[in-house]
Amino acid sequence: MSKTTLSLQELREYRLQLQSLIDPLKEKISELEAEALRPTAGAEKNPDKMPAHDADPETRDTEDQAALAILGSEQHIMAEVTQALARLDAGTFGACEKCGHAITKARLDAVPYARNCIRCAREVEA
Numbered sequence: 009m010s011k012t013t014l015s016l017q018e019l020r021e022y023r024l025q026l027q028s029l030i031d032p033l034k035e036k037i038s039e040l041e042a043e044a045l046r047p048t049a050g051a052e053k054n055p056d057k058m059p060a061h062d063a064d065p066e067t068r069d070t071e072d073q074a075a076l077a078i079l080g081s082e083q084h085i086m087a088e089v090t091q092a093l094a095r096l097d098a099g100t101f102g103a104c105e106k107c108g109h110a111i112t113k114a115r116l117d118a119v120p121y122a123r124n125c126i127r128c129a130r131e132v133e134a
């Protein structure tokens with residue numbers, strides 16, 4: 009079990025930072041869900057009410073896919089933030105899940121929900 013090198017004050021700051029991410033994320037996810045799940049079949053029955061750009065089904069599909077892709081990444085970040093808060097509670101926040109080394113402050117400042125140190129994160133990407 010590795011120990012984090014972060015002070016209580018620093019941990020408190022990361023917790024606040026993570027918590028401040030949650031509400032805007034929730035808002036964005038519910039907006040995107042509404043956008044992505046908007047029924048297209050029913051809308052076709054009211055062509056008068058359709059905005060011009062929605063007339064082309066291909067455009068519509070692309071927009072749906074884009075919304076779904078963003079939705080997926082927002083949901084992913086939301087899950088990461090939730091798990092980072094759980095690590096704060098468990099006292100393992102700031103330690104790389106893979107190698108156990110401390111994640112640098114610079115990295116946590118950029119990505120407070122980072123679960124791996126920069127070295128392991130690069131290995132995962134490679």
Ligand SMILES: [Zn+2]
Nearest residue numbers: 104107125128
């Ligand atoms: Zn690591």
